[in-house]
Amino acid sequence: MLRILLVTDTAKPIGELRETLLQQGYDVLTDVASSTALLGSVERQRPDVVIIDTESPSRDTLEQLSVMNALAPRPVVMFTHDSDQQLIRAAVGAGVTTYVVDGLDADKLSPIIEVAMVRFAADDKLRQRLAKVEQQLADRKLIDRAKGLLMDKRGMTEAAAFEMLRTQAMKQGVTLAEMARQIIAMADLLG
Numbered sequence: 001m002l003r004i005l006l007v008t009d010t011a012k013p014i015g016e017l018r019e020t021l022l023q024q025g026y027d028v029l030t031d032v033a034s035s036t037a038l039l040g041s042v043e044r045q046r047p048d049v050v051i052i053d054t055e056s057p058s059r060d061t062l063e064q065l066s067v068m069n070a071l072a073p074r075p076v077v078m079f080t081h082d083s084d085q086q087l088i089r090a091a092v093g094a095g096v097t098t099y100v101v102d103g104l105d106a107d108k109l110s111p112i113i114e115v116a117m118v119r120f121a122a123d124d125k126l127r128q129r130l131a132k133v134e135q136q137l138a139d140r141k142l143i144d145r146a147k148g149l150l151m152d153k154r155g156m157t158e159a160a161a162f163e164m165l166r167t168q169a170m171k172q173g174v175t176l177a178e179m180a181r182q183i184i185a186m187a188d189l190l191g
Contacts (some may be wrong), residue, residue: 001025001026001027001028001050002024002026002048002049002056002113002117003026003027003046003047004021004027004028004029004030004047004048004049004050004051004113004135005029005041005042005045005049005050006018006021006028006029006051006053007031007033007034007035007038007041007050007051007053008035008052008053008054008134013134014053015066015096017079017104017168019052020104020106020109021109021158022034023106024106024109024110026113030044033039033114034075035052035054035058035060035061035064035065038061038064038067038068039064039067039068039072040048040072040073042068042072042076043071044154046181047074047114047119048070048074048075048076049075049076049077049116049117050074050075050076050077051076051077051078051079051113052065052076052077052078052079052080053079053104054079054080054081054094054096055080055081055082056080056081056082056158057080057082057087057090057091058080062085062090062091062094063094064090065094065095065096066095068077068095068186069094069095073095073115073120073124074120075097075098075113075116075120076094076095076097076098076116076120077096077097077098077099077100077112077113077116078091078098078099079100079104080099080101081099081101081103082101083101083102096114096121097116097120097123098115098116098119101116116175118145122162131156137175139175139176139177139180142177142180142181142184143162143165143176143177143180145180145184146165146179146180146183147161147165147180147182148161149184149187150164150165150183150185165179165183168178177189
């Protein structure tokens, strides 16, 4: 059963949405979060999906979404009446997975939530892949810098410097990148 956190940034009642979700078998968390307390609510209640019901998302709501997306990402469905293209782009950029304009149709609610979850999972896979590639690139730069230091200070060839790095990493039971960090730190210390 999916756990849903409802969020509103207006004073409008959210009871109809809650009832529709409950009738469709979702576990709707008891607290309705305000947009200003979004991150705290997500961290405390750990919902599977966040649904925001708003007339038009405020700048504060989008900022809170952006922070939540960075620290505790979740699929986010936003129901709104605002179809402004810049606002849509800003909402998606802040972490909204599905942006629905002009109300909520009870028959379409379940597929909308499913699309948000699938899209979020695909985006998350891409984020993880990107983070892995960025880490590999950073490691490669460290290794190249350490090789350069060894080549410069010891007059080694690139192949010999790499072999020395590899051998020392194996002896110490660390990765090549960690060995490179140690060499760079020592070079920085010794000047």
